[in-house]
Amino acid sequence: MSDEKIPLAGVIGHPIAHSRSPRLHAYWLRKYGLRGHYVPLDIAPEKLGDLVPRLADIGFVGANVTIPHKEAVMDLADLITDRATLIGAANTLIFRKDGKIHADNTDGYGFIENIRQTIPDWTPKSGPALVLGAGGAARAVVASLVDIGVPQILLTNRTRARAERLREDFGARVQVIDWVQAGNAVEEADLVVNTTSLGMTGKPELRIPLDGLRPGTIVNDLVYAPLRTRLLTVAEEQGCRVVDGLGMLLHQAVPGFERWFGKRPVVDENLRAAVLR
Numbered sequence: 001m002s003d004e005k006i007p008l009a010g011v012i013g014h015p016i017a018h019s020r021s022p023r024l025h026a027y028w029l030r031k032y033g034l035r036g037h038y039v040p041l042d043i044a045p046e047k048l049g050d051l052v053p054r055l056a057d058i059g060f061v062g063a064n065v066t067i068p069h070k071e072a073v074m075d076l077a078d079l080i081t082d083r084a085t086l087i088g089a090a091n092t093l094i095f096r097k098d099g100k101i102h103a104d105n106t107d108g109y110g111f112i113e114n115i116r117q118t119i120p121d122w123t124p125k126s127g128p129a130l131v132l133g134a135g136g137a138a139r140a141v142v143a144s145l146v147d148i149g150v151p152q153i154l155l156t157n158r159t160r161a162r163a164e165r166l167r168e169d170f171g172a173r174v175q176v177i178d179w180v181q182a183g184n185a186v187e188e189a190d191l192v193v194n195t196t197s198l199g200m201t202g203k204p205e206l207r208i209p210l211d212g213l214r215p216g217t218i219v220n221d222l223v224y225a226p227l228r229t230r231l232l233t234v235a236e237e238q239g240c241r242v243v244d245g246l247g248m249l250l251h252q253a254v255p256g257f258e259r260w261f262g263k264r265p266v267v268d269e270n271l272r273a274a275v276l277r
């Protein structure tokens with residue numbers, strides 16, 4: 001009998017039953033014929049500090065992290081990447097052989113790769129981006145837009161103070177505008193990104209005026225349930241190039257899978273279909 005360990009990974013959240021990540025990683029493990037398992041891990045906030053450091057003892061090589069633990073896991077990590085530090089949250093953990101926990105944030109990577117794959121001729125440096133929302137996902141989006149060289153980021157949020165904090169963290173290329181002015185800013189932007197939870201199943205619709213959207217503008221919604229949000233439907237009717245939120249979820253999973261299971265996986269239509277099924 002072989003004593004070779006089968007690598008385990010999972011997604012830590014609370015609740016976690018809704019997560020599509022197990023389906024996504026199971027698809028890649030099967031596709032590449034790799035030994036390994038990826039499981040949902042429902043861990044309550046008061047148990048996080050006790051359980052996460054012990055996962056390596058029972059065979060885990062890493063984990064994704066989702067709501068509500070993305071900030072709290074930073075306190076459990078021995079090493080934190082610069083991008084996770086800048087964002088202030090982690091979504092990917094690596095349990096290293098030396099016992100150290102390494103924390104990274106791949107949401108910004110997933111966001112950029114999703115747009116690049118859908119719109120291969122995207123030129124980020126050509127004009128301003130408008131970001132709606134200033135929560136955790138917005139931090140990853142703004143950090144990656146600054147990093148990739150977008151010249152100006154117009155940022156708007158219902159709670160203006162939260163947007164102001166992002167400007168303090170990410171610098172002068174970020175310009176905060178009032179939530180009620182979002183409809184005007186839509187006209188100026190080459191890229192519009194919804195990072196709010198508005199438009200998600202069970203949440204109110206995103207109701208900012210969209211008649212100023214110019215044909216050719218790239219419009220990306222981070223919401224992926226439903227896949228085709230009202231924002232994307234209206235944008236498409238006005239001749240915009242639309243990018244749904246599912247691709248970001250798929251692409252953000254790539255770096256973790258590669259580190260844990262040793263193969264860089266590909267995001268393609270078959271994967272999308274498997275995750276949506």
Ligand code: NAP
Pocket residue numbers: 107110132133134135136137138157158159162195196197198200204222223224245246248249250252
């Ligand atoms: P979060 O930190 O809770 O932020 C929520 C954002 O939505 C805030 O900007 C909040 O504004 C805004 N908002 C909520 N209700 C609103 C309302 N009634 N009117 C106006 N603004 C409202 O959440 P998050 O982690 O950033 O996630 C945001 C969305 O992105 C979720 O739908 C999530 O599923 C999605 N997401 C998708 C991916 C992906 O891979 N596609 C990855 C991460 C997140 P206030 O500050 O004023 O409350």
